[in-house]
Amino acid sequence: MTALHRRHTLALLLGIAATSLLPGAAWAEPPADSDPGFAVYVMNRLDDLFRGKSSHGRSSMEVKTEHFTRTLEMEAWSKGTEYSLIRILSPKKEAGMATLKAGNDLFSYLNKTGRTIKITGGMLGASWMGSHFDNDDLVRETRLSEDYELALTYKGTVADEPIYVFTLTPKPDTPVVWGKIETVIRQSDLMPLRQAFYDEEGERVRELIFGGHRIVGGRLLPTTLTMKPLDAPGEYTKFTYHSLEFDVDLDDDFFSVQRLKAL
Template sequence: MLKHTSRRTVLRILVGAGALAFTLAHPLVAAASDLPPADDPRFLPALLDAIDDLHRGDSSHALMQMKVQTKHWTRSMAMESWSRGEEYSLVRILEPKKERGTATLKVEDDLFTYLSKTGRTIKITGAMMGGSWMGSHFTNDDLVKGTRLADDFDAKAEEGPAIDGEATYKLTLTPKPDAPVVWGKIEIEVRKSDLMPARETFYDEDGAAVRLLEFTDFRAVNGRTFPARMKMTPLDKPGEYTEIRYAKIEFDVGLKREFFTLQRLQSL
């Protein structure tokens, strides 16, 4: 078993403390896997640093499909996204036609939604942060939380289960005293071959698993490996899920910060 308590480590996972870092617009790409030996004290900090670097600094443009399945209805959407690092992202709906142009803009810690039907732009604040993003099982809060997990969690690592034939490391994150987080624990299985997250499980403060995020269909684009499919399942709602599939993606597309403006949000 590999155990260490994170001190000066940096951790940024797809979904951390309930945050996506907006994975939709910030697709992860594989990190270098030249880690120290597992019994080396430097192993866990290096592993966390490598995971943190999965999407740092990359710009991207993508087309994707999102399917939302609930107890009462099924909804499918086609979307287009742009991103620059962790701080900037823009996602708009392409289909269905009646919602085309509805979009979400993230600029650092601020989140805005443009409603194409009414022509209104809304800044998402306060109680609205806990609301569903575009009817999915992701929340608005998932899109904007940027706190590094190492600031709020201690971490340990051990051998994980094989997932789709891939050996994994299992990371267990527990909140530090007085940490402003809603999760009692987060477990993350990371593929040893490329340090890509394969599965993340979120537990409430009573120790019950409440949310599962899975990454599959790993592909190579321009020499980069990334998961083309991700699925969020609320474990307290049997049969419900939100699934995102990438149809097309480009990396290092040269987007500048000036691209991510309210004017752009409203003009797409």
């Protein structure tokens, strides 16, 4: 499997929370789309879509590759940007496995061996639970509005849907992996529809498709995120949120290595 780096996305997927901000849908009125601050506003909303002071949710992940298809059920908790914890519920073989992110460290609890190991070095680039995401995606964070130059490059209607296209290019000296990101946002509610990621050579390497927009945990959210690596046609990882609640009460101790075993 290609070890592309997919930082921003997985942070998004797993509800790794920003210390900010705005609970629920309490967004300020958007500026006019001609306003220079409009792009920043929309990208901030995208960054904070799944973020809260803390979160707890149930989700499933379907992975299809050339060699296998599998579905995992999981439960995840997060607190601030520092902590997140994901526990696998099924399949049976992997039930009980857990991944803990505490600061910049990543730990994996292995159900079969009863051991917790710290994921380091080369293993960071390896696939997470057989998906198209790698372990590194869990640790690194990118904030679109801070790490990229934003530009509204298209405004119009595609397939009966009025949309905006924002083109994001990395700011100089920012250590990001993408050469360019195109983000398609629908005009009606500023929800994301698609993101296309380009490498430094300008090659389109993967696509993230947002779907199932509905109100979950008091917010309007896309509840399915499908990542398609474009160098492997037919392959994808599809993430579906079944439930998600924000600002739940969680202690820091909850996110400890000791806790991993107890789960």
